[in-house]
Amino acid sequence: xxxxxRSYLISLGFLLGAGGVGALLLDCSGKxxxxxxxxxxxxxxxxxxxxxxxxxxxxxxARVEVWVDWTSVHEGSIVLAxxxxxxxxxxxxxxxxxxxxxxxxxxxxIRGKRAERRQRAExxxxxxx
Numbered sequence: 668x669x670x671x672x673r674s675y676l677i678s679l680g681f682l683l684g685a686g687g688v689g690a691l692l693l694d695c696s697g698k699x700x701x702x703x704x705x706x707x708x709x710x711x712x713x714x715x716x717x718x719x720x721x722x723x724x725x726x727x728x729a730r731v732e733v734w735v736d737w738t739s740v741h742e743g744s745i746v747l748a749x750x751x752x753x754x755x756x757x758x759x760x761x762x763x764x765x766x767x768x769x770x771x772x773x774x775x776x777i778r779g780k781r782a783e784r785r786q787r788a789e790x791x792x793x794x795x796x
Contacts, residue, residue, distance in 0.1 A: 669728045670762060672735045674755035676723030679738060679747055680716045687713025 690709040693699035701709065722734050738744070 669731060670758055671751070671755045672731050673723045673726075674751045674758055675735055675739070675748060676719050676726075676731060678751035678754055680718070680720030680723055682747075682750075683716025684713050684720060685716070687711075687716060 687709045690699065690701060691706065691713070694701045694706060694709070719734065719738070722730060726734070739747075
């Protein structure tokens with residue numbers, strides 16, 4: 668579950684950061700006139716998005732959970748959860764790749780690990796019966 672919460676924070680942080688920077692770039696090019704107060708708000712939004720991005724990437728699981736609870740108080744956050752789903756699937760793919768044994772292991776060691784996993788699974792099944 669923490670992986671999905673991380674993807675939620677990363678997506679929200681990226682959207683806020685990109686929106687704030689985009690507003691500043693449009694103001695600098697003259698296509699948008701937001702004034703000095705709007706510039707301050709755009710910088711604040713971009714900084715908040717960057718903080719969310721870094722908390723999502725590097726924060727502890729407890730901190731990530733607190734920040735997600737704080738940022739998902741509105742019903743509209745379900746839309747962002749749907750937007751964050753592809754990032755979650757990509758992160759889950761990389762997480763499963765880390766759990767695979769390295770290619771440099773001899774085949775006998777890999778088979779031994781598989782046998783251990785099968786034995787543990789059989790013990791769990793016997794306990795539940």
